[in-house]
Amino acid sequence: MSHPRAVVLLSGGLDSATTLAIARSEGFACYALSVDYGQRHRIELAAARRIAAALGAREHRIVSVDLAQLGGSALTDRAIAVPTEGTSLGIPATYVPARNTVLLSLALAWAEVLHADDVFIGVTAVDYSGYPDCRPEYVRAFEAMANLATRATVEGHRLTLHAPLIDLAKAEIIRRGKALGVDYALTVSCYQADAKGRACGACDSCRLRRAGFAAAGVPDPTPYRAE
């Protein structure tokens, strides 16, 4: 029996690697999509390539979109500092305007070309940075829009947007991924990893990741710069 196709957004971080492993475990033939949007932590794109291969993606593509030209985020504008003082109230400077909407629109485009009815994204609304485009109501609204957007849906197909991590705490995500054989040493979460992929240990993403490994009781394979 042939496996149905799914497009899986793959950043190169912990969450999206786990999402790819989950999609595979559910029987999908996975087409991994990474987006080079001018992020300062482009090392994650190299990580994505290794993860796609390790987790058996059928194909991996990196699409470029020049979000840096629009500005507005610490992740794409080097004039804005990445916060390292811990998660604060409100939406942080690392928020990239409409990022998940841009990523999902590209995933939707590729899904249509591939005749895939399923798209996976590794957003989580538990141990997260408070980004609006990670919330369940956002995911549902994108799915509703997508089902009016494409030729495939006009022709009777129904697109399902899967967010399998959305209710999971970071420790649960890590335990789930370990059970599925994810090698987290391949993943890069840090917003300002160096050229060797070593993490700062201080940005929100590092803090959430480190606390997750600790809570899961799993040794943290992350190479940190300062240690």
Add this chain to the structure above:
Amino acid sequence: MSHPRAVVLLSGGLDSATTLAIARSEGFACYALSVDYGQRHRIELAAARRIAAALGAREHRIVSVDLAQLGGSALTDRAIAVPTEGTSLGIPATYVPARNTVLLSLALAWAEVLHADDVFIGVTAVDYSGYPDCRPEYVRAFEAMANLATRATVEGHRLTLHAPLIDLAKAEIIRRGKALGVDYALTVSCYQADAKGRACGACDSCRLRRAGFAAAGVPDPTPYRAE
């Protein structure tokens, strides 16, 4: 009094030029956004630049996104021919998978950076090519999604997605634009215009445009190759 800001998607064609003129006439300070998505008719990007200047846009940006890499359309894949036999039943080969969703997601990103609560798109569901992402229900669904996607909306702003042409026939669009001073000689509609911007006269976009000028009783300023 200061003018509220709006992002206006500007392809360089007739419809989006008219939309920009309408947004200006409604008192918005307009930020025109064009997207280089690998379309074969890139000459329209040069047209967009001239139109933005002629119609008083505050700023004009061209963002690149490599949709050609995902394939699936006659407009981005030179291996697929542009149909020239007239509008047929169904969705034509010039449909670009999820194009308006990609364009609108970029407009949403820029709107958030600019603190603009308004986005304009020149889709029409009357004299059109049958693209699913031009329908009113699609526009409403994108707006609903956008209002869950951004920091601005979490902070109490409401994004309005304007599609002022959606109920207008091509002839009405042309009459409206003429009344607002749009110089249609600056616009390029042809899917396969040559390097000088001369139109083929045979593709769906040329046919709709030519019929529109005829129905409006307005002289057609389009330079055609074969005449």
